[in-house]
Every structure is written in C-alpha cells, then in structure tokens.
Amino acid sequence: MARIGLIAVSDGREHVHRRNTGFIQSKMDAFAAALAAAGHEVVAGGLVAANTTATTAARSVAAAGVELTVLYYAVWAFPQFTMLAADATPGPLLLVASTDPAEPGLVGMLAAGGALDQIGRAHTRLWGAPGDAGLIEDVGAQARAAAAVAALHGSTFGRFGGRPMGMNTAVANTDQWMRTFGVDVEEIDQYELVRRAESGDLAKEAGRGREWLERYATVHYDGDRLTPELLERQLRLYLAVRDVAAERHLDFSGIKAQPELTEHFATADVAEALLNDPYDWNGPKPVHVTATEADMDGALTMQLLHLITGTPVLFADVRHYHPDRDVWDLCNSGQHATWFAARSDDPAENLAKVHLYPEVFFFPAGGASVQHIAAPGEMTLARLSRLDGEYRLQLMLGEFERFDESTTAELVSRSTPEWPHAFARLDVPAATFLSGFGANHVHAVPGDRRREVRVAAARIGVRLEEWRR
CATH class of the missing domain: 3.40.50.10940 (Rossmann fold)
Structure with missing residues (x-):
C-alpha cells in the first residue's frame, strides 16, 4: 500500500x-x-x-x-x-x-x-x-x-541487446523516457549473459532449478531440442540476468534474444518466465519485470502495472482473433510467467499446470517453451505506445476464459500448441482494437485496475485512450 x-x-x-x-x-x-x-x-x-x-x-x-x-x-x-x-x-x-x-x-x-x-x-x-x-x-x-x-522516477531499465527483428515499437528514445517517466536506460550486450552462463559458476544452482521444474512441472524432453543440459543452460541464463540486475541495480529489464540467443545459445523463455514470477526453487522472491524481445514500451507498461498491483504482469502477442467465439488468443513464445497458470501463491499449484515443451523451428538453438493456459478471471489490459512521437496509454477491461479440454486443444492447435495461451474476451470491438492498437504486444494484470491506470496516466501526463464496447 x-x-x-x-x-x-x-x-x-x-x-x-x-x-x-x-x-x-x-x-x-x-x-x-x-x-x-x-x-x-x-x-x-x-x-x-x-x-x-x-x-x-x-x-x-x-x-x-x-x-x-x-x-x-x-x-x-x-x-x-x-x-x-x-x-x-x-x-x-x-x-x-x-x-x-x-x-x-x-x-x-x-x-x-x-x-x-x-x-x-x-x-x-x-x-x-x-x-x-x-x-x-x-x-x-x-x-x-x-x-x-x-x-x-529514478529507476533503471536494463536492455540486453538491441532492436529485435526490426521491431520499431520495441525501441524507445532514452531522452524521452527520462523526460517523461524519469527512467534511465542501461545498455548491456547479450554476450555478458552468455559469458556468465557459460562460466560454470552457476552450474550447481541451475541443477537445483532443473530438479525443481522436473518435480513440479511436466518436462517433455526429446533428446534434441530439449535436453536436461539445454534446460540448465536456460536456467543459467536466468541466474545471469538476476546477477547483472543486482550488480547494476536494474529495476526492470528486457532481453532481445532473437535472433542471436535463439539461434546460437538457447531461448530466453524460461529465464523470462521465472524473472516475472514471484518465486523460484529457493522460495518467494521479488518479481523482476522482464520483457521479451527487449520491448522497452512493453517493459515500461509492465513495470507500471506491477508497481500499481504488486502482481506479476502478463506479456503476450495478440496472436489471433476467433470471431465465432469473440475471443482473442494472447500467445507469445514462452514469456508468460508460470504464476498465470493458476494465479496461486503456491508455485507447486501453478507448475502443476505448466508444460515445458521443446522449442519450435523458429528457435534452432532449442530449449524449453513454458506452456500453460492462463487461469480465468477479470483482467485489466494496457499498453504504452507512441502516436506521432507522443506517448499514449491504451486501456481496456477483459476476461480470461478457460474452455473444456477438447475445445482448448482445438484452439491451441490452430496456432502454436507449445507456447502459452491466454484466451481473452475484450471489452472492445475487434475492428476498433485492430484498427487502433499501437503494438503487437499487450500486457495484463488481474482484476479491474482501470482507476489506478487512469490516475497514473494523468500523473505522468500521457494521453489516455480507453476503449469500451
């Protein structure tokens, strides 16, 4: 409070x-x-x-x-x-x-x-x-x-890597960030994560993490794209980010990952999920908001929502719209924190619904994708984005839904079954959303937190664009 x-x-x-x-x-x-x-x-x-x-x-x-x-x-x-x-x-x-x-x-x-x-x-x-x-x-x-x-104000964002895959919406002006939000940006090469992850210093701790995931989640090793060794490499990547964040006093972060890490080292999915979780194998820990694809505006939105609510924040692509059900499939690699599987303070309860699948062909370096279906409930969805260089905050209410097993299997099979999914019914017409939303990434927290977001937008001095049906 x-x-x-x-x-x-x-x-x-x-x-x-x-x-x-x-x-x-x-x-x-x-x-x-x-x-x-x-x-x-x-x-x-x-x-x-x-x-x-x-x-x-x-x-x-x-x-x-x-x-x-x-x-x-x-x-x-x-x-x-x-x-x-x-x-x-x-x-x-x-x-x-x-x-x-x-x-x-x-x-x-x-x-x-x-x-x-x-x-x-x-x-x-x-x-x-x-x-x-x-x-x-x-x-x-x-x-x-x-x-x-x-x-x-006075916080620091750590950006590991640069612009991913030509995504202009993932890159922001550091001067504008300082002027508007009071946030500094620390640029860090991804090689620093690789160097630390391969040093051997983190091997024992990563082994403990692998055993924890094997005990509570379902790990689908295939001997190729996902092996115990690759999973431990992803966990060493997670530990490396935590170490750098502690040393450089980073308040939140973003990892480029694609294409360098995903093609030559391992995906950052496990690292990103655990960084956004309020726990790991050592027990409760602070959430370290981390955006995949080094999405700066995404990370900033997530950090603002986390500071308001104290909960983890969902990061997802707006992958597909099912008009027959008026439901959106929010899905992005393995980025979703495992907390969203059951939204429980008990990690075992969440991980019981989590599958670690071998990564798909997009990521030849392999590793695990953290797959689950987000728990149902009312959600607040938001995104800071820029229109003609000026920030705006787009805001809407939604509802995450969970269908029966056969329906869920059919829906996830239409996109990428190995990745996490949140099936969302949004309080905005699809045409309005698709015509005006300012990015391919969206972020969400449980409950109706629109009052706080409205006030925050006014305090910051950015235009609020709130959508309703």
Missing part, C-alpha cells in the same frame, strides 16, 4: 477554529483510521488555521516521503492555506471534503480547488463520509497510482 500525508484545513478566524477543532479532529481521526484499516500508512500533518502552519505542516509531511498528500475539509477553510500548503508540497495533491451537512466542508474544498485551478496546480477532488468504503477505495487508487509513478 501507500504512504499518505493527511492535513486538515480549517477556518482562519481563531474563535471559529477553536469552536470547530473537535469536529474537525473527529472527522480526521475517522478518516485516518479507515485509511489505516485499508493498509495505508498515514502521516498526520495536523490541523492548519494559519499561513505559517500551512507551510510547516506541508513541508513536514513532504519530508516524511509520502506518495500522496491529502488536504481534508470538514469545515469552511480559508483558501490561502491550501495555496501555501500546495506550494510547499511538490508531489500529488488530493482534496477530500466531508459531506456532513452540519459544516460546509464541500464549500471549503470547492473554494480551495478553484484557487488551485487559477494557478494551474494539478490536483484531484473526492468527497464523502470519512469511513465510506467507496471513498477509501478511491483514495487508495489515487495513492497506489501516485506511488507507482513516483517509483518509476
């Missing part, structure tokens, strides 16, 4: 403020308790009834490293206090009004918000009873989005 600064704004007349103090404090306490119960850390800035306290309270809250500052209005409040507090608070600002008719909290918020509008200070407004569940969830969405955007 997020760290939220909370400041109550009051009337500047001393005798009025003295009369209102108990009322304001009771509303503030109830609001703070509801936020804390929802899992947020609340940093209290106190009650503001003078110019000096407006500035000092805001500076104190900002110094505590809050991701969102909330100015709370339970009564009529002098608008200049809000102006001074806003000036002392560089981060995202949310105005919240109590709707108790006993006091004019709404009036105070509107007067303050109008004053902020006049100087162009960005802010958001919400209102409701202090313990209202809808209000608390809305504040939480604002806070989670603000925290995600703040976490992007």
Whole structure:
C-alpha cells in the first residue's frame, strides 16, 4: 500500500477554529483510521488555521516521503492555506471534503480547488463520509497510482541487446523516457549473459532449478531440442540476468534474444518466465519485470502495472482473433510467467499446470517453451505506445476464459500448441482494437485496475485512450 500525508484545513478566524477543532479532529481521526484499516500508512500533518502552519505542516509531511498528500475539509477553510500548503508540497495533491451537512466542508474544498485551478496546480477532488468504503477505495487508487509513478522516477531499465527483428515499437528514445517517466536506460550486450552462463559458476544452482521444474512441472524432453543440459543452460541464463540486475541495480529489464540467443545459445523463455514470477526453487522472491524481445514500451507498461498491483504482469502477442467465439488468443513464445497458470501463491499449484515443451523451428538453438493456459478471471489490459512521437496509454477491461479440454486443444492447435495461451474476451470491438492498437504486444494484470491506470496516466501526463464496447 501507500504512504499518505493527511492535513486538515480549517477556518482562519481563531474563535471559529477553536469552536470547530473537535469536529474537525473527529472527522480526521475517522478518516485516518479507515485509511489505516485499508493498509495505508498515514502521516498526520495536523490541523492548519494559519499561513505559517500551512507551510510547516506541508513541508513536514513532504519530508516524511509520502506518495500522496491529502488536504481534508470538514469545515469552511480559508483558501490561502491550501495555496501555501500546495506550494510547499511538490508531489500529488488530493482534496477530500466531508459531506456532513452540519459544516460546509464541500464549500471549503470547492473554494480551495478553484484557487488551485487559477494557478494551474494539478490536483484531484473526492468527497464523502470519512469511513465510506467507496471513498477509501478511491483514495487508495489515487495513492497506489501516485506511488507507482513516483517509483518509476529514478529507476533503471536494463536492455540486453538491441532492436529485435526490426521491431520499431520495441525501441524507445532514452531522452524521452527520462523526460517523461524519469527512467534511465542501461545498455548491456547479450554476450555478458552468455559469458556468465557459460562460466560454470552457476552450474550447481541451475541443477537445483532443473530438479525443481522436473518435480513440479511436466518436462517433455526429446533428446534434441530439449535436453536436461539445454534446460540448465536456460536456467543459467536466468541466474545471469538476476546477477547483472543486482550488480547494476536494474529495476526492470528486457532481453532481445532473437535472433542471436535463439539461434546460437538457447531461448530466453524460461529465464523470462521465472524473472516475472514471484518465486523460484529457493522460495518467494521479488518479481523482476522482464520483457521479451527487449520491448522497452512493453517493459515500461509492465513495470507500471506491477508497481500499481504488486502482481506479476502478463506479456503476450495478440496472436489471433476467433470471431465465432469473440475471443482473442494472447500467445507469445514462452514469456508468460508460470504464476498465470493458476494465479496461486503456491508455485507447486501453478507448475502443476505448466508444460515445458521443446522449442519450435523458429528457435534452432532449442530449449524449453513454458506452456500453460492462463487461469480465468477479470483482467485489466494496457499498453504504452507512441502516436506521432507522443506517448499514449491504451486501456481496456477483459476476461480470461478457460474452455473444456477438447475445445482448448482445438484452439491451441490452430496456432502454436507449445507456447502459452491466454484466451481473452475484450471489452472492445475487434475492428476498433485492430484498427487502433499501437503494438503487437499487450500486457495484463488481474482484476479491474482501470482507476489506478487512469490516475497514473494523468500523473505522468500521457494521453489516455480507453476503449469500451
């Protein structure tokens, strides 16, 4: 959850403020308790009834490293206090009004918000009873989005390799990334991964990983494209990425893989799946968002969604549309994290639904493809892409479906059975999607997280393009 600064704004007349103090404090306490119960850390800035306290309270809250500052209005409040507090608070600002008719909290918020509008200070407004569940969830969405955007700033993306197979949508302008998102890009040659993977230092650990996969997943060795030795090579590649990420302080990554690794070393499918998983054979671990084909905008979208939700993020090609079922087959090599097979915190439960198949003819170096059918449920799908050089965030709601065994087999056989699939019903007409979607890759997280994504787009300053039927 997020760290939220909370400041109550009051009337500047001393005798009025003295009369209102108990009322304001009771509303503030109830609001703070509801936020804390929802899992947020609340940093209290106190009650503001003078110019000096407006500035000092805001500076104190900002110094505590809050991701969102909330100015709370339970009564009529002098608008200049809000102006001074806003000036002392560089981060995202949310105005919240109590709707108790006993006091004019709404009036105070509107007067303050109008004053902020006049100087162009960005802010958001919400209102409701202090313990209202809808209000608390809305504040939480604002806070989670603000925290995600703040976490992007100052982070580093590690790009292993360059542009894959002529894919312009996978390559972004590093200057634009720093200006828009505050993200630096560290360029790393793929040979560094090969060098480390072949050094022998990682052999014992990779052997443990192979045994773990053999125990919990179904591994289809064929003695040619997939052997124990090739699987261990893929696991050493995974460990090499983790080591480089730790040494160079990479927050998220992308691996080109095609064609050099896939033709001469091994596919990166196992590495990419495990990097995006919240576990490996050593137990729980942080997700290290990693995009296949070194897709920079894909990785950036995934990192933003991960920071908002805390869950792994699906990476997939928009492979095929089945008009008779109004279902999309989202499929891309072995990139899908194994977590999506059952969306369980228990890796054994997920891996029980995972098959490691020999890679297909596209990748002559061989190795395993991580195959499964994504678990059903509501999903939020999104993608950052560029239109005429400017970023936009395309957003839609969807539903992953799982069919009976024979139907699933028939559907996957139409494309590439060895690869992972997510069968998605999207809340957008197929013609609209195919005519306007800005890439061949799409990304998804469980649940309806559109509120947070909308707020994040506004915080970043990119245009939101949201689709519905």
